Amino acid sequence: MQLTEAALLLAAGLAAGTINAVAGGGSLITFPALIAIGLPPVPANVSNSVAVCPGYLSSVAGSYVDLPDHRSVARLLPTTILGAGAGCALLLVTPARAFELVVPFLVLGATAVLAFQSRLRRLVGHPRDLGPRRRTVALQAMVALGAVYGGYFGAALGVMLVAGLSLVLDETLVRVSALKNLLSAVVGLTTVTVFALFGPVNWATVAVVAPATITGGYLGARLVRRLPPAVLRTVIVIFGTAIGLLLLYRAFGD
Template identity: 50%
Template sequence: MVGASPGQLVFLLVAGLVAGAINAIAGGGSLLVFPALLAVGLNPLAANVTNSIAQWPGYVGIVVGNRRELREQRRRIVLTCIMAALGSVVGCVLLLVLPGSVFDAVVPALVILASVVMALGPYLKRWIGTPDPDAPDRTAWLLPAVFLAGVYGGYFGGALGVILISVLSLLANDTLVRLNALKGLLSLVAASVTVVIFSLRAPVDWTAVAILAPTTLVGGYLGARIARRMPDAVLRWFVVVLGLAVGVYLLLD
């Protein structure tokens, strides 16, 4: 990003705003920022770690906005946050210790996986049906699943929120509104781990972070305000198509 043109800076500003809005409305905004960082010249590893750090403020905004829905979930929050944090640590360590060639080989599959999960999200919810708030969580399955989602988030992180809400919808019995709030908190926990570890050891482009972090926060705030008026299917499929295109491009490159 050193010596970036004004056009590239504006491009990232717009990408951050749109990604923040997508995260608030549909989820998966990181799949928009990742190719944007590739487009301005970052290599896949640098784009991944920079993207992870830049998304953090947006998750803070989501948690603050959903704090009412997080009440009375203390036990679930404590257990799942611990697993998300541990998984994220493992994912970050894997990213930093494995050769870059492993990431280059794996990331196309992760991008495609995240895009497919996002595409199937509405169908999964329809298949699951309305959760029963009175039934117990499937804790024996929920905690390992959240741990694995945390590993994914620490290693790549694109569309982590989509994966988390799918896991929570399947294995935790509560209203989708409250589970969505928990998804935001778990995303924040995983992102906080990546911020600490990547800040110390990873090739973060701090210029790009300085541009993206505030714009994702603003975009998330604006997206939350228009979420009731804008059909998320349009944004969801835009991100799905973009993610699949990026995954195929990286696979063939």
């Protein structure tokens, strides 16, 4: 690896870690960077998933105090692990093209859910009005869908988790973002385990990108705590829209 290529990967990792902590979508920076230095698409996707995981862990460290009730959070972890494992299996055994065509619409849909959250809550009901059983089922379903998506593709996972969790949790956006960081980290650890065993990981690029995502992830998590809820929501919606449109262009632009 040349020095210029290493510098590109370091910059991409720092930016991706910060963006993942704030809104999600940092993989859309690191993945093209890995492609730019010559990795084929599948090894680049797998290596990217492994490389950004440490950034999720540092985001958890930066936002741990904002997590909702820890006992309730612990109940979500088995669902997250199983969902992420299923997503990884889909990536390794199925053609990617079909899912790539669906992903842009999922991202744009999740962004719209977050942008129009108040109106949607008036239609489907506020989380505090749901019964305990219905709230638990809705939360587990949202986490499962997000985890499968994260294990398969990963880009904009944060946007999708924030949108889904905000719809079923009666928590502040900062607390939802902290939970998003934790679930993203669990998805990341699951993908690392699966891809390290069965995927074509390029460990040299991981060694360069991963430390940069750690720094960016911690700084991004601290930044989230300082942003007003309206500003944070706007930032996530802007990122989600931009990511969705970019993915749409990639899927149908050829």
